Amino acid sequence: MQRLLVLLLFAAPLAAQNPALREVARDPNEDIYIGKKEHIAAGEQLYSIACSGCHGPGGEGGRGPNLVIGPAAQNKKPTQIYSAIKIGVPGGDMPPFGSMSEEQLWQMTAYVSSLSRPAYEVDVPGDPEAGKALYHGKAGCSNCHMIRGEGGSLGPDLSNAGLQNYVLQLREGVLEPNKRITPGFDPVRVVTDSGETIEGVAKNYTNYSIQLLDRSGTLHLLDTGGLKEIVFLKETWMPANITDRFSDDEIQNILAFVSRQAARIPSADADTETADN
């Protein structure tokens, strides 16, 4: 577990006021480093040493800002990230890392850039085929999560998981499934006036009605006037103990598989042949 968290490394803070951030010219190094699996992996190692103390494991921020979502991460060009790492934030807590080699600086840049890109675009390490076998097999993911029509419905559909999530979000969903609950999947138990208990996920609810998908897949469209009680459950049915059951590599393989799920193949990767002849 600790090793997994260490793999989630985070970069130097990026302050909006840093003049270096205004440098937006494209650098030839972007083509060499950005989006390249091996450099991202090397960047992870560097950040585990240099950056995670301030930016926190998982990139959620700490003493330094969040590097996955929020103004320090979104819409930042690689050259802006590079400059912030190299020069630091004058007048702030972020130190300069200019003593590192150019390669190391760009590897860290590649890693930080990857944090705020959809998981599909990151080329997440791991064996997706092995992850697929786990997903549909002993890990039991498909019992609750559908991908292109295969699987259950008690959890969110993952057909587009790679484009809808950052790697951090996917990882958090696996390792800490009850930390954040996807809207429409709040686990709930209701008791009707006749004493029937129904347990499932609340697709929606108000004081007057609740739309509940139960664990057998039946949708209940209920008027709250016929209910005695609604209890929102503390935990989802997502297993909270996955690190006890699977190795780090196995979990990484599952993440590699899920991160490659896209409702549409992004145009840069698509076959150029058109559907209409």
Place this chain on the structure above:
Amino acid sequence: MSGSAARRRLAVTSALIASVLAAFPAASQVKYEDILRGPGKDWLTYAGDYSAQRHSALTQINTGNVSSLVPKWVYHIEVGRRLSAIPLVHDGIMYVGNSNEVHALDAVSGRKIWHYRQEDVEGGSRANRGVGLLDDSVFFVTGDCYLVALHRKTGALLWNHQYADPARGYHCTVAPFAFKDRVVVGVSGGDSGARGFLTAHSAKTGEELWRLWTVPAKGEFGADTWGPKTLDWGGAATWMSGSYDPDLNTLYWGTGNPWPDFYGGDRPGDNLYSDSLIAVDGDSGEMKWYFQFTPHDVWDWDAQEFPVLLDLPYQGEDRKLVVQANRNGFYYVLDRVSGEFLHANPFIDQLTWASGVDKNGRPILVEGQAPQPGGVEVCPTVRGASNYMSPSFNPNTGLLYIIALEGCDIYTSSAREPVPMVGFAGTGGEKPPRHSNQFYLRALNPTTGERVWEYPMTGPTIMWAGTLSTEGGIVFFGDDDHHLVALEAKTGEHLWHFNVGQQLFTSPITYMVGDKQYVTLVSQTDVFTFGLFEPVKQVPVIKRTREK
């Protein structure tokens, strides 16, 4: 918890979940047979059923009580700008399409159950005319022509398939048409030259089963009705949903105008199969017959109002008929088995481009009515004497209800080299100065086209709403003053109205959940649902807790 204990717990949990989530109850799937039965408590196709009669069997709301119809709920679609979808309802769930998205609602409370949105769609926002339903799937098309299947209870993506290429001028708006084991879709983009077609896809996988082009390829029958400049493009889009005769296994689909819309100099001939009704074998996709309403159209008069299938006596003989109030101003009656032309007559008073039709149904043109660079006044308007506003038919009154637009436009044209996907500036239709157009709901005798009664509207003629007929003896429709209106079906007498305060681009439906009937109309940005008045029951604040 130890690792082994955790594994046991998960194994039990997984087994339990796997056993109970194996499948949704099959009984609540949307079966082909359910659609065949026609609109009862559910509303399962764009036009209510395969015959496209838009006549509901529901009677709870009727002429005796419709005056106490009140709003029950309103659902606002945040990104809705010009909602054009007719909602479908099945098993208490309403499905509403919008540009690149679908909303599934609790049809009693109007609360969202799920929402699916496709981001990063090429071409951005387009009109969407709604969804199709079959088995566990909800089908819709994105603006860039992906046919998408979603799970009806969760909105989970089942499959998607791009069936037309936006780089060839296509965009897509059609409500998918599901029957048997397949779903049929068409394309938009004919006004930019895109060559029309229909495709059928497996409802299970999206695999393309057949494709029928509505502009023939070089060497095929009908190719000589085009010039060489336009044949590779041509238009004849298929952007509206059709109808289907299960006994004949035949689809009936209207096609759009030829391209360029207002200049015919580069496309000499009739331009098959533009502005036509085509009859298509549902299994093979082969065209059985066609009937062209407006050969060599230069006024943009698509034949897209969905064809209504009627089994009625015609001149003393029981016939299988297909009828359409065409955008060109004539009402047509055809034999739907053979495609034989039986009858046509104007359903508008202002019609200048043709003096009538010959014995084959071909229009008899009036000289000087083709668009000119300096403009020429022609009736009906470029929007047509009717358009995609839904017609309906009540078997009890024997009347067909259509929306008619009385009006004229100044049509202009210019002889420019046609360039696909590039607009023809300076061509089109504009309302003449000081000229007033007017909408009517007209009740027609469906075999003679005779006007039995009409209901005039008073608004600015910006409206695309159609009609709904019910066994309760009511015709519901949307008018161009933003009202949902109820009329007595036999006489056209006003019974009820409600102002939704927004323009209307689509047609009403009705459905039943439990023991209550509802009527729904989608406005520009909202879904309005009505039911009979009843006092609201007090709802005590329910004990709602969250586990610590």
